[in-house]
Amino acid sequence: MKKILFLLLPGILLLAASCGKDKQSERFELLTAHVWTSDSLLADGADASGTGGILEKFKGDVTFREDGTGTFGQYNGTWAFVDEETNLAIDSPDLPFTLTTHIVELKTTSLKVTLTYPGVTLIAVRMTFKPK
Amino acid sequence: MTILRLVLFGWLLLLYVPGAGAQTVVSGQVTDSQGGEPLAGVYVIWGKASGTTTDTEGFYSFAGNPGKIPVEFRFIGYKSRTEIVNITAGETVVLNVELEPEAQFLDQVVVSADRMEQKRSDLTVSMDVIRSDYLYRTHITDAQELITKTPGIEVLDGQVSIRGGSGFSYGVGSRVLALIDGLPMMSPDAGGIKWNFLPLENLSQVEIIKGASSVLYGSSALNGIINFRTADASNIPVTSFFTEVGIYGNPPNIAWKWWDIPRLSGHASFSHLQKFGNTDLGLGVNLSSDMGYRKYNDESMGRVSVRIKHHSTRNQGLKYGINLSGGKSYKTDFVLWEDALTGGLKQDTSTVSRFHGYYFSADPFVSFGKRDKVRHDFRMRLQTSENRFPVRSANNAGSVSLYGEYQFWYSFSDHFSITTGFSETWSIITSDFFGDHRGLNLAGFAQAELRPVNRLKVTGGVRVEQNILDGEPDRLVPVFRTGLNYQAAEHTFLRASFGQGYRYPSIAEKHASTTLGSVRIFPNLLVQPESGWSSEAGVMQGFMIGRFRGEGDLSVFLSQNRDMIEYVFGPHNDPGSNTSGVGFKASNVEYSRIYGTELEFLLGRQIGKMTATVAGGYTYINPIEISAYTGKSKGLYLKYRRKHTARLSITAASDRLEAGIDMYARSEILDIDNVFLKIETRDLIMPGFYDYWLQHNRPYFLMDGNLSCRLNQSLKLSLAVRNITNTEYMGRPGDIQPHRNFSLRLSGKF
Numbered sequence: 095m096k097k098i099l100f101l102l103l104p105g106i107l108l109l110a111a112s113c114g115k116d117k118q119s120e121r122f123e124l125l126t127a128h129v130w131t132s133d134s135l136l137a138d139g140a141d142a143s144g145t146g147g148i149l150e151k152f153k154g155d156v157t158f159r160e161d162g163t164g165t166f167g168q169y170n171g172t173w174a175f176v177d178e179e180t181n182l183a184i185d186s187p188d189l190p191f192t193l194t195t196h197i198v199e200l201k202t203t204s205l206k207v208t209l210t211y212p213g214v215t216l217i218a219v220r221m222t223f224k225p226k
Numbered sequence: 227m228t229i230l231r232l233v234l235f236g237w238l239l240l241l242y243v244p245g246a247g248a249q250t251v252v253s254g255q256v257t258d259s260q261g262g263e264p265l266a267g268v269y270v271i272w273g274k275a276s277g278t279t280t281d282t283e284g285f286y287s288f289a290g291n292p293g294k295i296p297v298e299f300r301f302i303g304y305k306s307r308t309e310i311v312n313i314t315a316g317e318t319v320v321l322n323v324e325l326e327p328e329a330q331f332l333d334q335v336v337v338s339a340d341r342m343e344q345k346r347s348d349l350t351v352s353m354d355v356i357r358s359d360y361l362y363r364t365h366i367t368d369a370q371e372l373i374t375k376t377p378g379i380e381v382l383d384g385q386v387s388i389r390g391g392s393g394f395s396y397g398v399g400s401r402v403l404a405l406i407d408g409l410p411m412m413s414p415d416a417g418g419i420k421w422n423f424l425p426l427e428n429l430s431q432v433e434i435i436k437g438a439s440s441v442l443y444g445s446s447a448l449n450g451i452i453n454f455r456t457a458d459a460s461n462i463p464v465t466s467f468f469t470e471v472g473i474y475g476n477p478p479n480i481a482w483k484w485w486d487i488p489r490l491s492g493h494a495s496f497s498h499l500q501k502f503g504n505t506d507l508g509l510g511v512n513l514s515s516d517m518g519y520r521k522y523n524d525e526s527m528g529r530v531s532v533r534i535k536h537h538s539t540r541n542q543g544l545k546y547g548i549n550l551s552g553g554k555s556y557k558t559d560f561v562l563w564e565d566a567l568t569g570g571l572k573q574d575t576s577t578v579s580r581f582h583g584y585y586f587s588a589d590p591f592v593s594f595g596k597r598d599k600v601r602h603d604f605r606m607r608l609q610t611s612e613n614r615f616p617v618r619s620a621n622n623a624g625s626v627s628l629y630g631e632y633q634f635w636y637s638f639s640d641h642f643s644i645t646t647g648f649s650e651t652w653s654i655i656t657s658d659f660f661g662d663h664r665g666l667n668l669a670g671f672a673q674a675e676l677r678p679v680n681r682l683k684v685t686g687g688v689r690v691e692q693n694i695l696d697g698e699p700d701r702l703v704p705v706f707r708t709g710l711n712y713q714a715a716e717h718t719f720l721r722a723s724f725g726q727g728y729r730y731p732s733i734a735e736k737h738a739s740t741t742l743g744s745v746r747i748f749p750n751l752l753v754q755p756e757s758g759w760s761s762e763a764g765v766m767q768g769f770m771i772g773r774f775r776g777e778g779d780l781s782v783f784l785s786q787n788r789d790m791i792e793y794v795f796g797p798h799n800d801p802g803s804n805t806s807g808v809g810f811k812a813s814n815v816e817y818s819r820i821y822g823t824e825l826e827f828l829l830g831r832q833i834g835k836m837t838a839t840v841a842g843g844y845t846y847i848n849p850i851e852i853s854a855y856t857g858k859s860k861g862l863y864l865k866y867r868r869k870h871t872a873r874l875s876i877t878a879a880s881d882r883l884e885a886g887i888d889m890y891a892r893s894e895i896l897d898i899d900n901v902f903l904k905i906e907t908r909d910l911i912m913p914g915f916y917d918y919w920l921q922h923n924r925p926y927f928l929m930d931g932n933l934s935c936r937l938n939q940s941l942k943l944s945l946a947v948r949n950i951t952n953t954e955y956m957g958r959p960g961d962i963q964p965h966r967n968f969s970l971r972l973s974g975k976f
Contacts, residue, residue, distance in 0.1 A: 118855060176752075176814055190905075210797045
């Protein structure tokens with residue numbers, strides 16, 4: 095039995111090596127460093143954070159947790175960088191679909207994302223968040 | 227009686243064989259060494275190119291020239307045996323032979339696992355082998371159906387998933403690599419499997435590796451490989467054919483029946499294998515037409531293959547030849563159904579398209595080897611394919627690819643050997659759908675096999691590969707694998723393996739831009755390669771208990787993938803047209819972990835003149851999405867996966883009759899894309915689907931049956947009934963699977 099375990103060792107070592115946690119990127123560190131809060135939520139250039147606005151539920155605190163889960167205003171769900179960290183995908187059971195937002199700016203002081211939201215016509219959305 | 231029969235048979239042979247006066251008759255009977263039963267159909271091969279088979283009573287007879295000749299006896303499930311017969315002129319030789327049963331299939335020779343011939347019991351990875359007799363017994367004419375009925379594998383509308391390794395993306399970007407005789411058989415544009423053009427009419431067996439195989443086979447083998455191995459000519463010329471007619475019954479929901487005239491299908495197949503001196507020839511033709519059970523989903527196709535292999539007499543060990551294959555298919559296909567209530571078998575005409583597919587490949591090869599010491603293999607595949615849409619010409623696409631591979635194997639001793647080589651794939655894609663592109667893939671690989679002590683085999687390998695698309699090199703990817711096999715007892719084999727895998731995004735995932743009905747597909751130029759690893763430990767146990775022979779295989783496995791490319795539904799931007807909209811876009815959104823276990827078994831017994839077998843398998847997987855950042859579970863299941871799949875097959879065969887029952891069970895699909903479930907989108911995409919899903923996403927059970935009767939030595943009549951229980955079940959969303967259907971086949975082998 096010891097012999098078999100010894101023989102299995104190379105595979106187990108490789109397996110263990112593959113399980114190592116990746117070093118996180120600068121954008122990951124910036125995004126997860128703060129609890130963010132909404133600063134401006136614009137749809138076609140106009141505020142859409144008021145009652146009945148299409149971005150109403152994004153109003154408030156936004157948290158990107160290190161495990162890939164998060165809260166986005168009133169939404170609970172998951173987030174992930176995609177497309178070489180140029181885009182940020184936000185998903186929630188309460189959203190009609192995955193929102194793949196384009197990161198315009200990500201600094202310690204500001205997070206700005208844009209996307210096109212489908213309505214009767216396509217709506218240009220721009221959301222800005224600041225550290226809480 | 228036996229002696230009289232032998233003598234009479236011998237005299238008859240003498241009378242009918244020209245010039246037989248100078249020859250001598252060798253005859254005898256072949257029996258089972260344990261039970262003494264005569265064995266019918268045993269191959270008896272003598273000299274260099276002569277052979278016959280035993281009759282229903284196990285008797286054989288042939289006329290040979292005087293001298294010492296080797297006579298070989300081969301039969302599936304028995305150890306081959308060779309006897310040297312000394313023939314003198316005018317003498318009758320009686321050679322009765324007993325064949326010894328061997329543990330079922332442990333000695334079966336496979337080639338895919340390490341790119342070289344070896345016994346199944348020697349493998350370090352899990353491999354399923356589908357033998358051609360299963361294909362013929364069950365009347366399966368569609369390669370997708372053949373593969374999806376294998377334990378632990380599901381094919382969803384062209385997308386293969388081995389042990390939950392893939393979801394569903396309309397066959398695009400397959401994580402399982404299909405091969406014909408070891409050469410890739412994928413579309414260079416969509417990265418999918420060309421299912422229609424797999425040569426089922428001339429198969430010896432299909433070998434499936436369940437787990438990352440990129441070290442051996444490169445990108446696309448992230449989740450495993452399926453190698454369709456064609457049959458070689460033997461000393462005995464073999465011609466086989468079948469012609470078949472099929473009919474669909476009524477669907478379980480009679481309200482869905484939309485046709486007035488019966489929905490029929492027809493298939494015909496021909497294959498011939500023969501040696502001419504030192505040249506092997508193989509021919510195959512297949513024609514089929516299926517009216518289909520769904521409105522706007524019919525198909526007709528034909529394919530032809532020619533295989534020529536020459537064994538050099540000047541240079542011992544030198545073989546060369548060419549395999550040619552081509553075909554056409556005409557199909558009406560769909561993406562989405564019309565409505566769940568008024569007809570899941572009717573399709574949304576806005577997503578229906580007429581499609582013409584063309585395919586041709588030429589595979590020249592040269593192989594030189596000195597037995598058990600060194601071997602050089604140089605092989606190529608020139609492949610052209612074209613998809614034409616008479617109405618939706620914007621989706622037309624064509625491709626030409628040239629794959630080349632050199633492989634060198636060298637054995638330093640009985641304990642140590644290496645395999646190394648390199649490959650290239652060059653491709654040109656012209657398409658209104660994907661755009662025009664040029665691709666180049668270069669790879670080098672090396673692996674070593676070490677047998678440090680008796681009964682132990684250790685393998686290790688590395689591959690470095692680079693993909694260049696339109697002059698833009700992707701990142702250089704090195705991947706590794708290792709494995710071991712230990713023979714713990716005479717019929718007990720332990721194995722463990724670890725292998726890395728990766729896949730470059732297909733051109734379709736990067737560049738496809740189109741609209742199908744209400745569904746828009748967006749390109750994503752930023753999509754990155756996906757990668758992962760799989761590991762496994764298993765035990766294979768062969769056994770012979772009394773007259774029972776069989777094997778069992780138990781494995782546990784764990785795999786993990788990162789940056790998995792999935793089609794994400796939502797609002798996206800098309801950078802080419804600078805327009806936005808709602809639809810699907812390939813994106814690296816998923817990290818996954820899958821663990822599970824698999825049990826497969828095969829049990830056979832000779833009962834008088836009847837052979838009975840029971841075979842089956844059960845696979846359990848737990849497919850979860852994990853955080854890209856912590857590696858912990860997100861509490862979500864991967865989409866389009868099932869936890870449990872099982873299969874049980876029971877067959878009984880005698881001289882004249884053969885019957886089989888195949889049963890399949892699958893648990894429900896764990897999750898699907900939200901676009902089909904969310905109130906905001908579900909009726910826009912597929913009307914009525916949400917309610918149908920709630921009611922019908924359940925475990926299901928299927929049963930197929932078949933019965934065949936041998937009309938004479940060469941001809942057989944068989945009936946197959948698929949989905950006997952007339953179960954209503956679904957593959958990917960909106961894809962209602964075939965209800966009960968019948969096929970009657972006349973086949974021959976001579």
